[in-house]
Structure formats: structure tokens, C-alpha cells
Amino acid sequence: MADTETAEAPGEPQSRHVVYCGVCTLPPEYCEYGGTVKKCQEWLQRAQPALYQVIWSAEALEAATASLSVEAQKRAAKDAQKKAAQAEKAEQKQADRMANSVVTIKRVERNKRKFVTAVSGLEAFGLDLKKVAKEFGKKFATGSSVTKVPSGGEEIVVQGDVSDEIEEFLLEKYKDIPEDNIELVDDKKLKKAAAAAAA
Amino acid sequence: MFKKDLQGAPKSKLKSSVQRSLRQSLLTTYPLLAPYIDEILPKKGSLEAMKLPDRATLYVLDGEPLFFQVDTNTLLPHLKLVHRFPAGFPSIRIDRGAIRFVLSGATLMAPGLTSPGGRLPSGKGGEPEGLDEDDRWTRELEKGEPVVVRAEGKTEACAVGFLVEGTKLVKEKGKGPVIEDAHYLGDGLWRLGTE
Numbered sequence: 353m354a355d356t357e358t359a360e361a362p363g364e365p366q367s368r369h370v371v372y373c374g375v376c377t378l379p380p381e382y383c384e385y386g387g388t389v390k391k392c393q394e395w396l397q398r399a400q401p402a403l404y405q406v407i408w409s410a411e412a413l414e415a416a417t418a419s420l421s422v423e424a425q426k427r428a429a430k431d432a433q434k435k436a437a438q439a440e441k442a443e444q445k446q447a448d449r450m451a452n453s454v455v456t457i458k459r460v461e462r463n464k465r466k467f468v469t470a471v472s473g474l475e476a477f478g479l480d481l482k483k484v485a486k487e488f489g490k491k492f493a494t495g496s497s498v499t500k501v502p503s504g505g506e507e508i509v510v511q512g513d514v515s516d517e518i519e520e521f522l523l524e525k526y527k528d529i530p531e532d533n534i535e536l537v538d539d540k541k542l543k544k545a546a547a548a549a550a551a
Numbered sequence: 552m553f554k555k556d557l558q559g560a561p562k563s564k565l566k567s568s569v570q571r572s573l574r575q576s577l578l579t580t581y582p583l584l585a586p587y588i589d590e591i592l593p594k595k596g597s598l599e600a601m602k603l604p605d606r607a608t609l610y611v612l613d614g615e616p617l618f619f620q621v622d623t624n625t626l627l628p629h630l631k632l633v634h635r636f637p638a639g640f641p642s643i644r645i646d647r648g649a650i651r652f653v654l655s656g657a658t659l660m661a662p663g664l665t666s667p668g669g670r671l672p673s674g675k676g677g678e679p680e681g682l683d684e685d686d687r688w689t690r691e692l693e694k695g696e697p698v699v700v701r702a703e704g705k706t707e708a709c710a711v712g713f714l715v716e717g718t719k720l721v722k723e724k725g726k727g728p729v730i731e732d733a734h735y736l737g738d739g740l741w742r743l744g745t746e
């Protein structure tokens with residue numbers, strides 16, 4: 353790995369800066385144990401080509417296996433296979449979940465001409481609601497927070513009517529969410545419709 | 552210790568008196584950190600604490616995890632801190648074959664250290680203590696001491712925990728558990744968001 357030794361001078365920062373894998377978060381030399389080796393390799397080759405050479409060159413791999421007995425190599429290979437299969441299965445499951453999940457952006461009238469926008473369903477796409485709420489707040493310069501909903505889950509409530517802006521923002525920033533899986537709802541119209549139906 | 556995923560909790564700012572005493576206990580436990588302590592805990596920095604399950608506390612500075620402890624036990628460094636300052640912590644080395652076990656949260660057993668790829672301390676002494684030319688720590692480590700686990704063929708450390716057996720005895724017996732319940736790469740603590 354890169355030589356990060358620095359001269360010992362007072363005041364000079366001594367902290368090493370270690371690159372972590374953008375896929376599995378481990379130091380790249382440990383990617384082989386993370387279960388997402390293929391993706392890790394693709395990432396490393398793109399992001400850190402020099403480091404990729406050091407870790408995944410033929411010589412490096414040979415040196416890595418030379419010290420293991422044939423038995424241990426077999427077991428390690430089997431283990432890696434099992435892990436990769438598990439990771440693939442988990443990925444498939446998450447992909448299915450995302451395909452069948454809907455993000456709802458709902459305009460809610462608080463009182464006359466005052467609106468809030470409630471966004472639910474983001475967690476199915478692996479998003480951290482608190483983080484996203486913060487991003488909304490920053491992006492739209494407005495209040496934005498995570499609140500519990502009676503059904504048990506959580507949603508993000510943003511002050512003001514920013515439904516369209518949120519949809520646009522989500523589509524641009526979180527490519528995992530397909531446009532078809534975003535639903536815009538107007539609470540007022542819903543209520544009117546309900547009232548009309550009841551009448 | 553953190554085999555399961557952890558839920559992030561709110562962080563609370565620590566009083567400067569608490570920060571001072573943590574700094575002191577860090578230096579007492581890890582004297583080799585002395586040259587770096589101002590960089591790890593700047594005098595004006597604001598250290599925060601995050602409560603974790605099972606009475607554990609993680610200490611965070613500017614979103615960077617630094618160290619953690621269970622109850623008021625000895626402080627252990629987060630692996631990211633070990634990666635930043637590897638010379639600050641006594642270490643042993645496991646052989647390549649043991650890596651996958653340690654990274655799945657298994658107890659570290661003696662054979663992973665006594666094999667040709669492993670490195671237990673040489674115990675030959677010398678000041679300051681550190682790694683010798685054969686990659687062995689120069690001081691034998693006592694039962695109960697915190698220790699960093701490096702791995703054959705790797706640059707970065709992969710685990711950290713307390714020795715349940717002194718390194719001298721590990722060499723003599725050549726079997727049995729050496730570190731239980733370590734914090735390791737990819738565990739819940741590693742993956743916990745601290746921003």
C-alpha cells in the first residue's frame with residue numbers, strides 16, 4: 353500500500369489517510385472477505401487504479417495463496433463462493449423490494465394556504481431518513497424532519513408545498529428510485545373526493 | 552462485541568472535564584499515543600459520546616469514531632483510529648488462514664498466531680517498544696491487555712480486543728482462545744454511521 357510515513361516534525365500531522373472500499377467499506381486489501389468482491393474490484397479499478405494493481409495483480413494473488421495449504425485454499429474458495437452467493441441473494445431480494453416499493457409525496461393542507469409535504473417509503477430504497485430529511489431542509493431552505501406515523505413507520509415532513517421539487521430532487525440524486533415508483537398525492541383533493549363519495 | 556448491526560443514536564457533547572479525563576486515560580492505557588494525542592484530541596475539539604447497546608459508549612470527534620468502551624472498562628480504539636495511528640498500539644499478527652474467521656466474529660485461537668504466518672511478541676525488550684524486524688512486538692503482552700490484530704500479507708489491522716491469555720503462555724500452550732469478542736472490520740461498530 354502507499355507509503356504514508358511522514359517526517360517527525362512537531363505540528364506536522366501524523367495521521368495516515370487510509371482509502372476504504374466504496375462498495376464494502378473495508379480497506380480494499382480485505383475486499384476478498386466482504387462477499388461483494390466483483391463489485392469491489394470494479395470500483396477499485398475505477399477509483400484507485402494503482403491500488404488495484406497492488407492488490408489484484410497476478411503476482412499479489414499468487415503470493416497470497418502460496419502460504420495456504422491446498423486444503424485451506426479449497427476451504428477458503430468454498431467459503432468465498434458461499435459468501436458471494438449469499439450477497440447475490442441479498443442483492444436480488446433488495447432489488448425485488450425496491451421494484452415493488454412506492455415513495456409517496458403527499459401535499460397536506462395544514463390550515464388555509466399553509467402546506468406541508470409528507471414523504472414516505474424512502475427506507476425501502478436503503479435511504480437513511482434522517483439524512484434525507486436534512487438534505488431536503490438544506491435544498492429547500494425550509495423545516496424538514498422525520499416523524500412517526502400512526503401505522504408504525506416514519507415519514508419525512510417538509511414545511512411548504514415542495515412536492516414537485518422533491519420528486520425532481522429524488523430522481524436526480526437517488527437513481528435507485530424509478531420514476532414510476534414515485535407517487536404524488538394531494539391530501540386536499542383526497543378529502544374532497546372522500547367527502548363527495550360520502551355525500 | 553458488535554456482531555449485529557448497530558442503530559445510530561444521538562450524540563451528546565462531553566464536558567471539558569470529562570474530555571480531559573478521557574484524554575488522560577487514553578494516554579495511560581496507550582502511552583505510545585503521546586506524540587499524536589493533540590492530533591487525535593485537539594485541545595479545542597469537541598468530543599461527543601454515542602450510547603450503544605449493551606452499555607457501550609462510542610466517542611466521536613467531528614463525525615470520526617475514535618474509541619469506545621463498555622461500562623467504564625479500558626478504552627479500546629476504533630479500527631479507523633488504529634489505521635490512522637498504527638504505531639500507537641501494541642499488536643500481534645494472525646496468519647492468512649485465520650483472517651476469514653476473525654472477520655466473521657469468531658474467537659481468535661492460538662494456532663492462528665503460532666503458525667509460520669502468525670507473529671507473537673519476541674519479548675526481547677528495548678525502548679521504546681514496537682515492532683522488530685521480524686514484525687513481532689518487542690514486549691510480551693499480559694492477559695487483559697488491549698491489543699491490535701494485524702494480518703499476514705495485509706497493511707491494515709483487522710481487529711482489536713482484549714487478550715484472554717498472556718502472549719507468553721499462548722506461545723507455550725499453542726492452543727486455546729486468545730481474544731474473544733473483538734471489534735473487527737465489517738462488524739456493527741465498523742458499519743455504524745457516526746456523521
Ligand SMILES: [Zn+2]
Nearest residue numbers: 373376383392
Ligand atoms: Zn470492497
